[in-house]
Amino acid sequence: MEKSVFRIPIGPQHPFLKEPVKFDFDIRGEEIVGARMNLGYNHRGIEKACEQRNYYQCMYLLERVCGICSHSHTSAFVQAVEEIMNLEVPKRGLYLRMVNGELERLHSHLLWLGVAAHEVGFESLFMLVWRDRELIMDILEKISGNRVNYAINTIGGVRRDLTDAQRKEILGILKTVRQRLDYYAKIGTNEPSFVGRIKGVGTLSAERAAEMCAVGPFARASNVATDVRKDDPYACYAEMDFQLITHDSCDVLGRVIVRVLEMIESCKIIEQLLETLPEGEIALAKVSRRVPEGVAVSRYEAPRGEDVHFVRGNGTDKPERVRVRAPTMANLEVATESVIGSYVADIPIAIASIDPCYSCTDRMAIVLRDPKRGTEVTTWEQLRRRGIEWYSKNKGIRF
Amino acid sequence: MLKAGIFIPELLGNLGQSPVTRVYPFVESVVPEGFRGTPRLRPGACIGCKACVRDCTAEAIEIEQLPPDPNAPPPEPGKKNVGKKFKMILYLDRCVHCARCADVCPKDAIWLDEEFEVASFTRDALRLEME
Known part of the structure; x- marks a missing residue:
């Protein structure tokens, strides 16, 4: 040095x-x-704990991986289990799961916008945004029974139905929220003190974001069009009409704009879902407690980016392995790098711009390379080749 | 286009409004219908199948058989658990309020109340026994 x-x-x-x-x-x-x-100060051993619990216990345990995107983690896990079990979830169940997911995205982005305003010293915006976030939190509490850990998912559907009165109430509140979001979009781009503070801070080029596999709004603000809801639609996202928001400013300002516009898209998705909510069952009536042998990788667009869950079933009622890759894991390395070139005072907002969640990210891995037991280490290149082969064979995606 | 003071009308508008923050605990806080509070046992409904114990995420439930009532009539032959009574021990300090116990109970013996002020000074006070 x-x-x-x-x-x-x-x-x-x-x-x-x-x-x-x-x-x-x-x-x-x-x-x-x-x-x-x-990293490594917050290891909680959730993955190991899952191996000793049955699938239903795992579902509620994995919900506690993150306090903000709790629904994302259960949805990703449940999707993986449903894939192994080959279950066809009723459409109403999927719609309700998506409603919850989009409401969660709204409250997560509003929370982030408040935190970002707080980090740059714009306390009035912080207070106003968090006041409006309460509207969403109240809806979530009403439809699920809790503000944070919704526990709405179950294997084969959802646990709670939406009444017609609740549906109308949500649509009414969303109208207010949309007006507020339009206002925040105006503030975010027009208030000189705010824009001046975040413009050009924490820049990350599109090439570098793509190279380092950044995900979520952080990557989209660097003009990388990546969104699991569009790239590999799960649930019923293929039927929804919404835009993938990107921005080319590659800085914290871009991340604010992407998140605010994305919230408006989320409102549109919820409105579409509630207006075309199909009738019928919300969950499969009978689901076996034992999950057959098999593996599944599930991708879910959490508010912070792509959330990946890997589940391996072994024919019992307990999973053999559960692996969680939270979105912060993909973003943290490159976010740290994006601070280079900025000033010391920019560190809080530049790091906070990925909406970091360290507890979700911390995992521990012990690599055993023992030729006698037949264990081997797969290199990144081998893994990449395998991934390309699998996706071109099974999903018809060309690389 | 940047405009100085674009935020000022909103701030002035809020000046005339009453505070959004509620002065809890001086004002009663109400939870919505369907709130997942503390699991409760309906008296006499438990058949001792322990489905709740098996599925409890936090391992917070124990089911124990109560000593038989000496005045009760003898059970009919072939009918299991009839006449037997059970109690549920709930460790509320461990409970994560997921309501899985209520879902999995075949006799709907467990329900969740809407109590949310459950903090206590001692851990022992959070060990609830229900019959």
Whole structure:
């Protein structure tokens, strides 16, 4: 390290961090010239705990991977289990799952917008956004029975139906929310103090975002059109009419705009879902407790980006392996890198712009390379080739 | 187009409004219908199948058989568990309020109340016994 460069450690405990993580920034004067991050302070052993519980217990346990995208994790897990069991979920069940998912996206993005405003010192916006977020939280509490952990999913459908009165109430509240979102879109792009603070901060080029496999609104703000709802539609997203929002400013301003516009798209999706809600059952009447042997990888567009769950069943009522890849895992490395070139004061907002969730991300892996037991290590390149082969064979996607 | 003070009308508009924050606990807070509170046992409805124990995510439920009532008539032959009574021990400090116990109960013996102020000073106070 050259003499003029000074290293500042941030974390594991720091006022700007909501959860423990360690960053090391190399600074020359006020400018950041190097950045590294280190995870591993929040390992909870959820994956291992899943191996000792049955699928229903796992569902509620995995809901607690994240407090904000709790529905995303259960949906991804349930989708994987349903794929192994070859279940056809009733359409009304899928629609209700999507309604919950989009409401969750709304509240997550509103929460992030408030946090972002708070990080840049725009406290009035923070207060107003969080006030409006309560409207969404109240809807979620009414339809699911809890504000945070909705527990609405079950294997083969959902647990609670929506009454006609609730449906009308949600549509009414969404009208108010849409008006507010239009207003925030105006503020986000027109308020000089806000725009001036976040424009050009934490820049990430489209090439680098694609190269480092960034996901979610973070990648879309760097003009990478990636969204599981469009690329590999699950549930009934193929039937919905909505736009994939991207922005080419590649900075925190782009991430604000993408998230606000995405919320308006989410409102549109919920309106479509509620207006064309099919009649019928919400869940399959009888589902076997035992899951046959098989593996499934499920992709779900969580509010923060692509959430991947891997489940391996072994014919019993307990999974043999559950693997969770939370969206922050894909974004954190490149977000740390995006701080390079900015100033020290930009660190909080640049890191917060991916909406990081460290507890969701922390996993521990022990690699056993033992030729006697037949274990081997698969390289990234081999894995990539296998993935390309599988997708071109089974999903007809060309690379 | 950047406009200075675009936020000011909203701020001035909010000045005349009453605060959104509720002064809980001085004002009663109401939860919506269907809120998932504390699991409760309907008296005498439990048949001791322990489906709730098996599926409880947090391993917060225990079902124990109560000593037989000396005045009860003898059970009919071939009918299992008839006349037997069970109690549920709920460790509320572990419960995650997912309502799986209520879902899985074949006799609908478990239901969730709408109580949300369940904090306590001691852990022992959160060990609930229901018959």
